[in-house]
Amino acid sequence: MKLAFSPCPNDTFIFHAWTHGLIPGAPATEVTFADVDVTNTAAEQGRFDVVKVSYAALPWLLADYRLLPCGGALGRGCGPLVLAADDRTDLDGARLAVPGERTTAYLLMRLWGAGQSPASIEVAPFAEIMPGVRDGRFDAGLVIHEARFTYPRYGLRALADLGQWWEQSTGHPIPLGAILARRELDAAALTDVLRRSVDYAFAHPDASAAFVAEHADELDPDVQRQHIELYVNSFSRDLGEEGYAAIELLLGRARQAGLVPAFGPLR
Secondary structure, eight states, X not given: OEEEEOSSHHHHHHHHHHXXXXXXXXXXXXXXXXXXHHHHXXXXXXXXXXXXXXXXXXXXXXXXXXXXXXXXXXXXXXXXXXXXXXXXXXXXXXXXXXXXXXSHHXXXXXXXXXXXXXXXXXXXXXXXXXXXHHTTSOSEEEEOTTHHHHGGGGTOEXXXXXXXXXXXXXXXXXXXXXXXXXXXXXXXXXXXXXXXXXXXXXXXXTTTHHHHHHHOSSOOHHHHHHHHHHHOSHHHHOOHHXXXXXHHHHHHHHHHTTSSOOOOOXX
16 A cells, blocks of 8 residues: 655654554555655645645545545644744745645645735745745745754744644644545545554554654654654544544635635545
8 A cells, every 4th residue: 555644753653553564454555755745746646545645735635535534633732833034023025935835834824924925935845944044045934843843943933833823813723734545445444544553653652763763854852752742642543523623614714715725525
């Protein structure tokens, strides 16, 4: 089975047991590691059976894929950040770097920044955004993942915490990354496999340490641990009503704002 997910610690932690043959009866896997902007595009091309994508990309993908109710990233206190090196208070006139046009981070930023007018918006690899802002290539950058913990090292400040903005304005957790399975596959069976992989990760948190470290961009084990603790939570096991409500609200607002196309039911 062709799987694709990011090399970030939360994904490698969750998928470790499945991809290492530790889940009895689970299908064998062929894994591709890629940033979410890459998987968003690859999913639209139908290149993978099970794939991690941005929730913001779902409206383009639900015709061919089903949303699995586990394995993704949704929570509180874990949203994207807008960073700057200067004391600007908004994005007017800024040269802005973003990690992808269909990322949840970019969708959130567009909702938060309605009425602001950046001078330019450039899609850049995640690893280049903070150095680019520090070095003056960009005036501001939209960042995700472990950048929450590491941006002070680059002399940057948080212009906005988009997760905090979302939570305070809606009361809902922030949906970040989703796990999709092709519609012709047995979604119930795959949900069971993935949930058992999540359960194994929770029950044996040290078992995946080498796998996580092998693929992480940030080599500091403390940052890897913080990353997992922040992004892997009860929603990773089951979205539940609260999780689905948050996703429906985010995509509903995006649809009303004309930022995504119409889409079918999430479940």
